[in-house]
Amino acid sequence: MSAPRPRPISSARAPAAVGPYSQAIRAGGFVFVSGQIGVDPAAGALVAGGIGEETRRALLNVEGILGSAGLHLADVVKTTVYLIDIEEWPDMNVVYAEFFPANPPARAAVAVRALPKGARVEIEAVAAER
Numbered sequence: 001m002s003a004p005r006p007r008p009i010s011s012a013r014a015p016a017a018v019g020p021y022s023q024a025i026r027a028g029g030f031v032f033v034s035g036q037i038g039v040d041p042a043a044g045a046l047v048a049g050g051i052g053e054e055t056r057r058a059l060l061n062v063e064g065i066l067g068s069a070g071l072h073l074a075d076v077v078k079t080t081v082y083l084i085d086i087e088e089w090p091d092m093n094v095v096y097a098e099f100f101p102a103n104p105p106a107r108a109a110v111a112v113r114a115l116p117k118g119a120r121v122e123i124e125a126v127a128a129e130r
Helices: 051-068 086-099
Strands: 007-009 024-027 030-036 076-083 106-111 121-128
Touching (some): 024 051, 051 076, 086 106
Antiparallel strands (some): 007 024, 030 121, 076 121
């Protein structure tokens, strides 16, 4: 008996993929959420307000995608946060902590040169299925 094939997941509660990738993929008991930036899915534009608001919107996008998979942020086991300015890490971290108040997932945070649409932060996540 072979394992089920990986299946794409999509949600209207997050921006549509703008390239040859899925918002998320369900495979091997996990859901792998593609990197999300602070784009409001209704407006199709990056939110205003700086790193804090972009972090909030990115995590709301992750949450929306997970919801379409029947999962929650509490199911996230690993995130990677990409920042164009590592000096903004403390401000990002304050908002990030609001979304993971208890038992936060493992995380890496790295500085990058640039992100799509001029975003300041991008967040990807891996969630374990229940």
